[in-house]
Amino acid sequence: MEERGKRLHSVMTLPQVLQVLQEEGSVGVDLVASVQAFLAGNQVTVSADNKASIVPAPPAAKRAKVASHPTYEARAAACTNAAGKTLLEVSDPPPKKKPSPYPL
Numbered sequence: 001m002e003e004r005g006k007r008l009h010s011v012m013t014l015p016q017v018l019q020v021l022q023e024e025g026s027v028g029v030d031l032v033a034s035v036q037a038f039l040a041g042n043q044v045t046v047s048a049d050n051k052a053s054i055v056p057a058p059p060a061a062k063r064a065k066v067a068s069h070p071t072y073e074a075r076a077a078a079c080t081n082a083a084g085k086t087l088l089e090v091s092d093p094p095p096k097k098k099p100s101p102y103p104l
Helices: 014-023 029-041 072-078 082-091
Strands: 044-046 052-054
Touching (some): 014 029, 072 082
C-alpha cells in the first residue's frame, strides 16, 4: 500500500477490539480467553533492522484455560433457525461404539 502512496495506521489493537466486542455481547468470555491465549503464544517482535524474532510462549501453567466447544447436539438445541438446526442435527457424529469383547 505504501508503494501506492497509502500509509495505514492501526486504530485499535486486537485486545481492544475483543474488549469492545465482549462489552457489547458480541463475543463470549471463552472466545476472548482463547484469542488472548493464542496471541500470547504467538508473539513476534521486529527489531530496528527489520529482523523478526519469535517471543517464547509462556509456560503451559500460565496459559489461559479454555472450555471445550459445545457439541452439535447442544448447538442444535439452542438454534432457532430450522435449516441451521437440521444441519447441526445431521452433523452430530454418532456415539462411538465400545469394542466388542467377542472379535469376529
